[in-house]
Amino acid sequence: CCCPPDCVCKWTDWIDVSYPDSSDRNGGDYETFENIVANNSSWVCAVENISCRAEKFPDTPIEDLGQKVECSVNTGLICNNKDQHIGGIIPMPVCLNYEISVCCTPNIPECISYSTSSTTIPTSSSTTSTISSTTTTMP
Numbered sequence: 001c002c003c004p005p006d007c008v009c010k011w012t013d014w015i016d017v018s019y020p021d022s023s024d025r026n027g028g029d030y031e032t033f034e035n036i037v038a039n040n041s042s043w044v045c046a047v048e049n050i051s052c053r054a055e056k057f058p059d060t061p062i063e064d065l066g067q068k069v070e071c072s073v074n075t076g077l078i079c080n081n082k083d084q085h086i087g088g089i090i091p092m093p094v095c096l097n098y099e100i101s102v103c104c105t106p107n108i109p110e111c112i113s114y115s116t117s118s119t120t121i122p123t124s125s126s127t128t129s130t131i132s133s134t135t136t137t138m139p
Helices: 033-039
Strands: 029-033 045-055 071-072 076-080 098-105 115-122 127-135
Touching: 029 033, 029 098, 033 076, 045 071, 045 076, 076 098
Parallel strands: 071 127
Antiparallel strands: 029 076, 045 098, 071 076, 115 127
16 A cells, blocks of 8 residues: 555755856756766665756746756756757746756665656646656565
8 A cells, every 4th residue: 555664755955966058059957867976976866756946946847937848757857058949037048057856765675676657747848747656566
């Protein structure tokens, strides 16, 4: 019916390992799990859920920022400068600086038998939201 208490995912602090370079049209903001591990090799997380926000607009949902951003439990956050258009919340076609928080399943033996799956649902033409679900096999 439910997870053992120790296997409930725990949210991390906000993570920001990448900063968009406004002079690089091919750059962007990449708060990906690959970049987080490259920045902190001891970071281990079985990602169950993710929350993404713009650093300067923490209370504004990313769907309302007018930027094309991917926020996914599979990769983290990806924002490409080349996908942005003039308008929206900033007057330049460049990514805002984003940060992510992830809900990690504890890395303990009792929790390893749980499998995590995710479903990506487009919420508009410019953003993707992710809904996660956890399934378990009980002995």
